[in-house]
Amino acid sequence: MRVIRHLRSVDVDVLLRDDYVRTPTERQRVWMVNRAVDELVEALARADADAGTLVMGRERTPIEEGAWGTRAASVRDGTLEIAGQSVMQDWEAPLMERMTQRVCEGGGHVLELGFGLGLSAGMIDGACMRHTVVELNSEVAAAARRWSKTATTPTVILEGSWEDVMPQLGSFDGIFMDTFPVDDTEFERVVVRDATVAETFFAMAAGHLSDRGRLVYYTNEVDSLSRRHQRALLRSFSRFEVEVVRGLRPPDDCDYWWHDSMAVVTAYV
Structure with missing residues (x-):
């Protein structure tokens, strides 16, 4: 044929x-x-x-070998950089705003994986009853603890990887995931080869969500979802909703996103 x-x-x-x-x-x-x-x-x-x-973007440098958790972190001109990687930039604020609105619908206890610049944490604060943050990098975790002292919502900061920390936790009404690969092997798997960067987390997330729970995550999808992505979601969740945040403005030197839009997914158990 x-x-x-x-x-x-x-x-x-x-x-x-x-x-x-x-x-x-x-x-x-x-x-x-x-x-x-x-x-x-x-x-x-x-x-x-x-x-x-697309914006021009810049070539991503290889992720240096070594423990990601102990790498020096710095914030300059709205960019969080760890181990030579632009982990987060402040152009993401409109995207974070919509994602946090979705994960906080209904309030309850929200788990956030990856503190980054604290953009999403600041938006989650006050929009739910309890807030737990898991952050792998020790310097970023320290910044998160300093921030949590002024938070409106009772907030707990846990240091470590989600793979190690999650099995020790209970259920949540919302989970927000925006983490970064810790080495080039993980980058190749979750960014280049998987249907979406959070695919390996779907089953665990579903197991830690309450009956009315929802997962929101950084998708790396421009304006829709591939069939691979949809099938991966439906292996762990009963349904999902998709919307698009437009008008994003990544700078010309951004090395991880080059479009002016990104799809936002809210998945339900």
Whole structure:
């Protein structure tokens, strides 16, 4: 079976062996294959259309070997930098605002993974009944503890990785995840290869959410979700909602995001 599609600057030519996509009838096979190819074509067309809208960005430097938790952290010109990585920048404020609004709907106890610049923490404060923050880097965790002394909502700061800390915790009404890879191996897996950066966290998050609980996370998705992403969500959650925050302004030297929008997901157990 062969399927061919012609785009403005690229041709898609898919040749299937006879034993590939073996359905009860040939009609079903044609339907399934054409649908898959058309999704690929649409994704390529969208990538072509979006290409000219990206900011220049800069090349990401390799993450230095060593324990991420003990690396020096610095904040300069609205950028949190750890181990040569731009971990967070203040252009994310509109994105953080919408994400925190969603995770705090209904109030309750909110868990935040990754303190960063404290943008989301400051927005969560006062919008829920209790607030727990997990932060791996010791200097950022110290900044979080200083911040928590003036917080309106009763707040607990826990230092360590979410992988180590989460099994010791109970359930939450909302979980907000915005963490950063601690080495190049993790970066390759969660940013480059996984359907979304939080995919490996989905099952654990679902296990720590109350019956009315919801997960919100940094998606790395421009304006929708891929089918891979949706399937990963539905393996752990009963439903999810998607919206798009537009008008983002990452600077030309941003090395982790280049678009003016990002999809926000709220997933429910």
